[in-house]
Amino acid sequence: MYKKRLIHFKPIIVLGSALFLWLLLPFVVKSFLKTSFYEFQAPVSLASSYVRDLQDFWSARTKSKNDLFEAGQSLARLNAAYQLAALENQSLEDEISRLENLLQLPSRPEYQYEVARVVERDFNAWWQRITIRKGRDYGIPVGAPVVFIGGVVGRVREVHAYTSVVDIISSNHLRLAVVIEGDNRPLSYRGGGSTSFAQPVGIAEFIPVDIQVSETENRPVLITSGMGGVYPAGLRVGEIRRLRQGAGGMFYDGEVELDKRLASITEVAVMILIPPEQ
Template sequence: MVGPSFQPEPGPVFRWALWLLGALALAVLSMFLSEKGALDPLRALTLRASAPVSLALREASLDLGALVDGFARRNELASENEALRQELERLRAELARREDASQRLAELERLLQLKSSRPQDGLVGARVLAAEMGPLRQAVAIDRGSDDGLREGMIVLSEGGSLVGTIARLYPDHAWVTLVTDPRSAVNVSVQTGQGDARGVVTGRVGLPPSLELVPREAGIEDGDLVVTSGLGGKYPPGLLVGVARSVRAHPQNPFVQAQVEPSAPLSRLRTVLVLTTFTPTDLGAP
């Protein structure tokens, strides 16, 4: 009885040699077919089949390159814009400093001219620190106080010499000035008309321009007439410019004209003022 026969499996060397021979044979066959032109249709078909894929890949690579370039350019533009914005901000700040210095110089020149035109008066320059321009209170704070020799009731003038108001509250290093437009303000005035001077009173009003009151109808005041302090009452020296008469109306039934006063001092834009220190207000008692 013959037992089963066993055939040995080919070893790795044999398999490798067989694969090498197959590859060599395939290469030789490919060269032979290529020389005969037998592979041209297959090569053309392969090129046609792969052409859309190659074109898509090329376009995708171009789009990706453009996208990367776009991001890089956008970052570059953002950096340039930020640099330009910072430079613009610096130039604006420099321009503001120069304009402020120029305005300050002009203010000081006007104050010097005013002081020169009033050599008999003691004047202390002050800068405006704050403003309260509500309907019930019209006042500004200045950077001078009792330590600078100021007292309550002192007269405050604009850099052009027009009446601003009086010192109402005093502190060591600053003071609050009640403006002529404040509802609690009342100034005895003289209106310089074409027929002579006419006396009256300028009073502040809530939310409205100051009112010119108690001027007789026969005084003949007109729009544009100058309004100055009369000196009556002892609180203001005579001759300080208050403003000009506006909206003058006369009614036959009213013995006094109705008018408004446009202040000459730029009360809403005050930066620098002068305190008149040589005039002492007088509080007159009842007759």
């Protein structure tokens, strides 16, 4: 009778023993096992990503010539617009360099943009992150800012041999130094997490009480301030859509609406800081 009762508790005893042995392992061994397991299963995610790209390629091959002609015209218009924007950007950079030399100001940090495809997304109550298809093989550093056409995506959290994990700006683990566009008073931003079937949001803190928010139009836009040395100034974060009284009563907290494209993003750019010339 006693043995039969013991059999029912056998899975619990085995699990408890395994957890106890795991706790006794040194930290170095745990880190090695974690990294080894990730690198072992990483090729599966990479293979599925390449298969999706192949599917997209063959689905594009099935389109009619008229569709391809219209797509080519759209790309030609976009290329022309980007060429004009590049010329304007170059002229602005030249003017900035001239003013820096004239006023003897320190040069701004320069970045190399490493474009990477998104392998998988992990959006739930615990994690708000994506995995990209570049890692140590492309020199991706931990802590590097990640952007896309709509502004800030997040920050590199982990770097592996061929992939990197990025915490996106809706993650509770991420904080940014921000300002309201057109206002230089410093604010703090943190990810607000996400619930199932809801759009990810962020929280802006220490908003001055003279800031007003409209529910429909002319909402304040948050941009990075450049403080902290991670993100350059001027990158778009989101729009403040609602205010509430802060904990201390002297400032507001604001709910920040993030770019909706973050949930379906397929390609990002990692900003790698270029060391200044000695």
